[in-house]
Amino acid sequence: MPNRMPAAILLAAGESTRMVEPKQLLDWQGQTLVAAQVETLLEAQCRPVIVVLGAHANRVRQAIAGRAEVQITTNQQWRRGRASSIRAGARAVPPAVDAVAVVSVDQPTRAEVVAWLAKELVLSTDALIAVPRREGRNGHPPVFRAQLLPELQDVTEREEGLRQIRRRHADRTIFLEMNDPLVTLNLNTPEAYRRAIELL
Numbered sequence: 001m002p003n004r005m006p007a008a009i010l011l012a013a014g015e016s017t018r019m020v021e022p023k024q025l026l027d028w029q030g031q032t033l034v035a036a037q038v039e040t041l042l043e044a045q046c047r048p049v050i051v052v053l054g055a056h057a058n059r060v061r062q063a064i065a066g067r068a069e070v071q072i073t074t075n076q077q078w079r080r081g082r083a084s085s086i087r088a089g090a091r092a093v094p095p096a097v098d099a100v101a102v103v104s105v106d107q108p109t110r111a112e113v114v115a116w117l118a119k120e121l122v123l124s125t126d127a128l129i130a131v132p133r134r135e136g137r138n139g140h141p142p143v144f145r146a147q148l149l150p151e152l153q154d155v156t157e158r159e160e161g162l163r164q165i166r167r168r169h170a171d172r173t174i175f176l177e178m179n180d181p182l183v184t185l186n187l188n189t190p191e192a193y194r195r196a197i198e199l200l
Contacts, residue, residue, distance in 0.1 A: 006118040006143065007097040008046035009089030010037055012105040013054025013078040018189050022056045023106045025063060026193060029200065032063040033187075034105050042069055043111035044118070046101060050092045052085040054078025083161040090152035098122045100149065102162065103141040106187040108196070113180060117143040120176060129166060129173040132183040138175070139183030142166065 012034050016023040024034040031039070034051070041049045047069055053060050054075045064070060075088040086102060093100055099118050103109060113132055121130040121143050128148055132139040144152060148165065155161045166173065187193050 005045055005047050005097065006099040006101055006114075006122075007093045008041040008044075008049045008101040008103055008114070009086065009093065010034070010041065010049060010051045010103050010105060011082060011085045011089065012037075012060055013052050013057075013075045013085045014082070014106070015055040015078075016106075019187075019193070020190055022059065023187055024056060024060045026187070028108065033108070034060055035063050037103060037105055037108065038064050038067065038070055040109060040111050041101070041103065041114060042067070044101075044114035046114065046118075048094070050089050052089045054085065081157040081161075083155045083157045086155050086161060087153055090149055090155075093146075093149055095146075097146050099143050099145055100152070101141045101143045102152070107140045108182055108185060108187070109141055110180065110182060113178060113183060114141065114143070117141070117176060120174060121145060124174055127172055127174040128169045131166075131173060131175050132178045132180075133175045134178055134180065134183050137184050139178070 012024045026033045028036040048071045050071045052075050073088050073092045075085045077084040099121050101114050117130040128145045130143045151165050
């Protein structure tokens with residue numbers, strides 16, 4: 001019987017140069033954004049939740065300390081780009097999972113979105129990747145079948161990270177249409193953050 005419990009990699013290593021403060025520590029409904037994302041992934045039944053830290057690691061670690069289901073890994077090479085954090089997270093994923101969600105801390109999501117993506121992916125007989133979509137626009141987070149872990153462990157910036165994996169398996173990707181503005185939301189700037197708070 002399949003495990004049907006996905007793992008999650010939460011990418012929280014960035015420096016947040018375009019924000020006034022670290023994105024990981026922005027307020028999100030009364031919590032830090034990183035803590036809110038961890039809670040969302042735990043609510044979606046992701047086990048473990050692997051949080052990849054880099055810039056501001058000590059401050060971010062304090063925001064999520066004390067959860068047994070959360071595994072923290074530090075990417076010492078975070079300055080080399082997002083792909084280095086994906087590799088660090090993927091290498092920490094245990095083998096006994098069916099799928100893994102790759103979530104960026106600045107792309108808030110909901111538990112039901114992650115759970116539905118993982119469920120549909122595992123139930124599919126052929127798909128390797130599940131991606132949410134809203135109004136014809138691809139969103140986040142993507143969820144990958146565990147057999148793609150070796151590819152996640154080897155992504156590079158030069159090959160465009162997850163984009164290359166998704167292109168490679170385009171014919172084995174399922175898209176789930178969702179009426180949720182969060183699936184296409186990116187908190188890249190203070191303006192985007194303010195718009196997101198208004199949405200909530």
